[in-house]
């Protein structure tokens with residue numbers, strides 16, 4: 001088995017930490033599902049911080065499908081998966097991604113061509 005370098009380990013740690021941050025945003029969204037207007041400015045600001053880090057807006061679209069793909073086998077195993085459930089999760093991620101894009105300059109708001 002290939003030995004992981006310290007850069008690989010650092011990257012893997014950052015990805016794990018970022019996943020926790022994403023899930024905190026999902027929780028914030030779900031907790032405020034009845035009055036999203038209260039959290040929209042926070043999510044827009046989060047988009048702006050991503051723009052300032054140089055992250056292309058179309059990358060934001062990829063997180064939902066990656067999440068759905070990752071949890072699908074776990075849910076199937078427990079007989080909890082349904083297409084309806086997956087579509088709801090995809091819609092939540094899509095909406096977060098669209099809100100984040102409001103923090104990007106208009107000419108930088110793109111959508112991944114595979115997800116249009």
Ligand code: HEM
Pocket residue numbers: 014017018021022025046049050053055059060063064093096097
């Ligand atoms: C659904 C989409 C995403 C959500 C909800 C999200 C959420 C967050 C949050 C809450 C933070 C910490 C707050 C901040 O520093 O501004 C953060 C930081 C960061 N995000 Fe994201 N993010 C998303 C997509 C992405 C993508 C696609 C990338 C890169 C390809 C990315 C890269 C980063 C980086 C580099 C940081 C700073 C380092 C870190 O905190 O891990 N994010 N993100």
